[in-house]
Amino acid sequence: MNPKIKKWLPFIILILIIIVTAFYLFLNTLKSTYVPTTDNPGQIYREACSGCHGVQGEGKGLFPNLADQTIEAAHVREIIKSGALMMPSFEQLQGDTLNKVAEYVSQHKFSE
Ligand code: HEC
Structure with a gap:
């Protein structure tokens, strides 16, 4: 390995760890700005959740x-x-x- 790279490797690794940790902490603080205008769970699910979890709860890509x-x-x-x-x-x-x-999610009422 190039000796210069070898010298800096611990710092590069440290910086990568800091970036990953910061990203992780950032993800954990995300709050939805969704404002519910109804207490109908189906409508709330479609407005607030279906973008990631799918209208029928089928999931999308990384979203379960x-x-x-x-x-x-x-x-x-x-x-x-x-x-x-x-x-x-x-x-x-x-x-x-x-x-x-x-209850809507737990009981799979996705078609209601
Ligand atoms: C920005 C996309 C996004 C939105 C919007 C979202 N979710 Fe999720 N949800 C996720 C992801 C990603 C996970 C997987 C957990 C993780 O990130 O580790 C998850 C996990 C879950 C789980 C646990 C599933 C499991 O396999 O354990 C439930 C239940 C859930 N979400 C319900 C909801 C409900 C209800 C709403 C609406 C109020 C909602 N989610 C909105 C992305 C989203």
């Missing part, structure tokens, strides 16, 4: 399929509230509305 797996409503609520690595959090969905959306 929600229809082919069983997800407890409580788990859906947690993810909506806190977000996940590449998913923004939706703190604006609360109370009864949050429960309805979580």
Whole structure:
């Protein structure tokens, strides 16, 4: 290996680690700016979630399929509230509305 590269390698690795960590922390702080105008869970799902998870929960590319797996409503609520690595959090969905959306996803009511 070129001795110059060898000398700088630890720094290059350190900088890469910092960039990856910063990106990870940045992704974790994403918050959705979606403003719900209804408490109809189907409409909220189509407006706020289907862009990533598909209208029928079929998923898109890196965004997971929600229809082919069983997800407890409580788990859906947690993810909506806190977000996940590449998913923004939706703190604006609360109370009864949050429960309805979580139930909608958990019970696969995608055609309603
Ligand atoms: C920007 C795209 C995006 C949007 C919008 C989005 N999600 Fe997600 N969602 C993701 C990604 C990506 C994951 C996988 C978790 C991760 O990033 O590690 C995920 C994971 C999930 C999971 C867990 C699935 C599993 O396999 O464990 C649920 C449930 C979920 N999302 C529900 C919702 C709901 C409900 C909404 C709307 C309120 C929503 N998502 C909006 C991208 C999105």
